[in-house]
Amino acid sequence: xxxxxxxxxxxxxxxxxxxxxxxxxxxxxxxxxxxxxxxxxxxxxxxxxxxxxxxxxxxxxxxxxxxxxxxxxxxxxxxxxxxxxxxxxxxxxxxxxxxxxxxxxxxxxxxxxxxxxxxxxxxxxxxxxxxxxxxxxxxxxxxxxxxxxxxxxxxxxxxxxxxxxxxxxxxxxxxxxxxxxxxxxxxxxxxxxxxxxxxxxxxxxxxxxxxxxxxxxxxxxxxxxxxxxxxxxxxxxxxxxxxxxxxxxxxxxxxxxxxxxxxxxxxxxxxxxxxxxxxxxxxxxxxxxxxxxxxxxxxxxxxxxxxxxxxxxxxxxxxxxxxxxxxxxxxxxxxxxxxxxxxxxxxxxxxxxxxxxxxxxxxxxxxxxxxxxxxxxxxxxxxxxxxxxxxxxxxxxxxxxxxxxxxxxxxxxxxxxxxxxxxxxxxxxxxxxxxxxxxxxxxxxxxxxxxxxxxxxxxxxxxxxxx
Numbered sequence: 065x066x067x068x069x070x071x072x073x074x075x076x077x078x079x080x081x082x083x084x085x086x087x088x089x090x091x092x093x094x095x096x097x098x099x100x101x102x103x104x105x106x107x108x109x110x111x112x113x114x115x116x117x118x119x120x121x122x123x124x125x126x127x128x129x130x131x132x133x134x135x136x137x138x139x140x141x142x143x144x145x146x147x148x149x150x151x152x153x154x155x156x157x158x159x160x161x162x163x164x165x166x167x168x169x170x171x172x173x174x175x176x177x178x179x180x181x182x183x184x185x186x187x188x189x190x191x192x193x194x195x196x197x198x199x200x201x202x203x204x205x206x207x208x209x210x211x212x213x214x215x216x217x218x219x220x221x222x223x224x225x226x227x228x229x230x231x232x233x234x235x236x237x238x239x240x241x242x243x244x245x246x247x248x249x250x251x252x253x254x255x256x257x258x259x260x261x262x263x264x265x266x267x268x269x270x271x272x273x274x275x276x277x278x279x280x281x282x283x284x285x286x287x288x289x290x291x292x293x294x295x296x297x298x299x300x301x302x303x304x305x306x307x308x309x310x311x312x313x314x315x316x317x318x319x320x321x322x323x324x325x326x327x328x329x330x331x332x333x334x335x336x337x338x339x340x341x342x343x344x345x346x347x348x349x350x351x352x353x354x355x356x357x358x359x360x361x362x363x364x365x366x367x368x369x370x371x372x373x374x375x376x377x378x379x380x381x382x383x384x385x386x387x388x389x390x391x392x393x394x395x396x397x398x399x400x401x402x403x404x405x406x407x408x409x410x411x412x413x414x415x416x417x418x419x420x421x422x423x424x425x426x427x428x429x430x431x432x433x434x435x436x437x438x439x440x441x442x443x444x445x446x447x448x449x450x451x452x453x454x455x456x457x458x459x460x461x462x463x464x465x466x467x468x469x470x471x472x473x474x475x476x477x478x479x480x481x482x483x484x485x486x487x488x489x490x491x492x493x494x495x496x497x498x499x500x501x502x503x504x505x506x507x508x509x510x511x512x513x514x515x516x517x518x519x520x521x522x523x524x525x526x527x528x529x530x531x
Contacts, residue, residue, distance in 0.1 A: 113192020144370020203264030358447030365451025470495015
């Protein structure tokens with residue numbers, strides 16, 4: 065089952081799929097990276113406000129996108145079983161799910177400022193965060209729809225269009241940030257709010273461009289993604305939601321740990337919050353690679369499930385986990401050896417006004433170097449479990465690991481033992497380590513139990529969905 069030939073074949077297949085997926089994830093995350101770099105030129109106060117608003121926005125977006133990501137395993141299993149119209153029908157239900165999730169999300173984000181004040185955030189940071197949130201919410205719906213389309217295209221092993229479209233979106237983001245933040249070409253200088261508007265423009269571009277590509281390429285005709293589009297199909301919508309809501313909650317649990325950590329950092333002052341934003345952006349950027357491996361692993365596992373190939377399921381899952389861990393070990397070495405060089409991308413390290421932020425960020429990157437490997441393992445293991453459509457138990461594992469173990473450890477280390485910002489980050493290490501062990505053990509136990517069951521195979525679903 066684990067012959068050298070099979071392992072080499074699985075590594076090659078995973079890398080072939082993961083390569084463009086990773087590039088797309090890096091491109092998409094680089095938008096936030098670019099936003100942070102450009103906002104950093106407005107000063108540490110603007111950076112702190114951006115950190116606060118961005119943390120809240122991306123927490124809500126990650127939760128909603130997580131639910132829509134269920135399109136991926138459903139599509140990949142249907143594709144492995146050669147049920148092509150079932151895959152297309154899943155995409156349509158994913159678009160409906162994104163629409164329904166967007167309504168409460170936007171209402172919350174537009175009115176989030178009072179909540180941030182209640183959480184003890186500095187008024188200057190809240191005002192900047194509010195301006196950002198009220199401008200970026202206009203891109204929430206296309207961002208969610210884009211995730212549904214992206215999951216579909218990757219699930220049928222056609223990831224390169226997503227990669228190319230994403231990188232053109234990065235270019236658009238740079239131009240829009242420059243024009244709207246600093247008031248170029250006759251536009252007013254909108255500061256941090258301009259960043260939010262630029263992000264909204266980019267997400268509308270990403271979704272529209274990918275949808276046009278799928279609708280016009282003959283290779284996608286067999287999926288009939290846009291051929292039938294009517295009311296939600298109750299059979300498929302129920303199955304999508306059943307698989308998706310635990311993924312969304314799991315993402316919320318994990319990102320919630322980071323969001324609460326950022327909020328707790330804010331109570332320690334704007335200098336601490338700014339240092340946290342720099343360090344977390346570095347960790348987030350490196351995390352895109354194992355996240356891409358996790359997506360590729362989910363697809364490979366799903367294809368094997370559709371074929372009812374038990375050895376293929378096991379090989380795909382453990383290969384993805386090993387590749388993610390290997391990359392993150394390299395990232396850890398980089399964070400440990402040249403932290404100030406990395407920080408210099410965000411802030412001018414020669415300015416005395418930035419010195420306290422730089423010094424703290426160096427320490428935080430040292431801690432980030434420790435949790436890199438654990439972070440890579442847990443996201444790849446979670447991806448492997450999604451390929452099995454196993455989402456509820458990983459959700460419970462995430463809650464236990466991140467909130468009961470990680471957050472508790474961080475709060476005790478920070479506020480009881482006096483560790484401050486470093487104590488909170490060591491809590492992240494403990495939480496991620498716990499999750500990586502438990503999720504890997506879960507996949508090891510579940511992998512031999514391969515079952516493929518399409519959401520519905522009745523003709524009624526076609527009639528119900530079509531006007």
